[in-house]
Amino acid sequence: MKTHTSGVLDFSTYRTGSLKQRQEFVGQLDDAFRNDGFVRLINHGVDKDKVKMCFAWSAQFFSLPADVKMLAPHPPGASPHRGYSAIGAEKITQDVFDRSNLMELRQTPDMKESFESGHVSDERQPNIWLPEEQLPGFRAFMEDFYCECSLVVHSVLDALSTALCLPVHYFQSKHSHDTFQLRLLHYPSVSRKLLNEAKISRIGAHSDFGSLTLLFQDSSGGLEVESMQSTGNFQPVHPIGEIGDVLVVNLGDLMERWTNGRWKAVVHRVMGPAVDQRTEIIASDEYPARYSIPFFAGPNEDVVVEPLPGCWSMSNPKKFTPITAGVYTQKRADTSY
Numbered sequence: 001m002k003t004h005t006s007g008v009l010d011f012s013t014y015r016t017g018s019l020k021q022r023q024e025f026v027g028q029l030d031d032a033f034r035n036d037g038f039v040r041l042i043n044h045g046v047d048k049d050k051v052k053m054c055f056a057w058s059a060q061f062f063s064l065p066a067d068v069k070m071l072a073p074h075p076p077g078a079s080p081h082r083g084y085s086a087i088g089a090e091k092i093t094q095d096v097f098d099r100s101n102l103m104e105l106r107q108t109p110d111m112k113e114s115f116e117s118g119h120v121s122d123e124r125q126p127n128i129w130l131p132e133e134q135l136p137g138f139r140a141f142m143e144d145f146y147c148e149c150s151l152v153v154h155s156v157l158d159a160l161s162t163a164l165c166l167p168v169h170y171f172q173s174k175h176s177h178d179t180f181q182l183r184l185l186h187y188p189s190v191s192r193k194l195l196n197e198a199k200i201s202r203i204g205a206h207s208d209f210g211s212l213t214l215l216f217q218d219s220s221g222g223l224e225v226e227s228m229q230s231t232g233n234f235q236p237v238h239p240i241g242e243i244g245d246v247l248v249v250n251l252g253d254l255m256e257r258w259t260n261g262r263w264k265a266v267v268h269r270v271m272g273p274a275v276d277q278r279t280e281i282i283a284s285d286e287y288p289a290r291y292s293i294p295f296f297a298g299p300n301e302d303v304v305v306e307p308l309p310g311c312w313s314m315s316n317p318k319k320f321t322p323i324t325a326g327v328y329t330q331k332r333a334d335t336s337y
């Protein structure tokens, strides 16, 4: 069985390597997405000091009094997905669209709070910031960090296009509006007993909706992915190295649809840290707080996503019908709020 402590790829071999190194890299990327559903990148291109600073800003933001955080409130409903969501506001689910079933699932709240922002010129989902004097510098930092992450998304999209023998900028051209989302997540310290007995959750098992997700996690642990080979079997994705050393990349539903399932949108969740990683927490009644920073990328709203040529054949027919990225994403997002 794979333990997910291996499978780390060096992204600099793609970004600055020779043709041969780039070919090797995309082959390994393809293997990782087919077999594990995610990959860990080192030398990923996001400035490590900025990642650490982003965690520091995140801790500062979430430590503000509740009424101050509510000066940048996430509007009611799923859209725009911007601003601050308090604990319990969002409940992530998978494959449940019926309102009464969703209400029942909400009885087990996700114990997390989040702050979402996007591109400065995203008119469809304008940013919602705190008044500047409440946390001076926060907005400028997040706007810059967004650009840093977006650049890496575009490089990964090129690598994915190359892995599928598509023109190198194929996927980039479908993401030209840069309607991505930078998310700060804080999971407060919670009772081990309640989490282990599933009376509360941190983030329940789900796949991401868009095309790909970059994820930085702190050293707490708790992220798990479902095995591609055995449904229901979750394996921890241990944090390794210092904060910012490693970037976890997983694919979302729309990339699964584009590739006709060659690459799956891996199901993942956040639980308590794995015991083999943090033995000291066994003695405590509480799991420590956790912070993470996902960055979600998705295609332009009007892009029609359907299985790409080369990803289906007579013997491997299309598994998905065409749908626009905007319609698909909204359908899934609507279930979360």
Ligand SMILES: O=C(O)CCC(=O)C(=O)O
Pocket: 183, 185, 203, 208, 215, 217, 223, 268, 269, 270, 291, 292, 293, 294
């Ligand atoms: O906190 C994490 O590590 C994962 C968060 C996540 O899966 C999400 O926000 O979609």
Ligand SMILES: [Fe+2]
Pocket: 206, 207, 208, 268
């Ligand atoms: Fe996720």
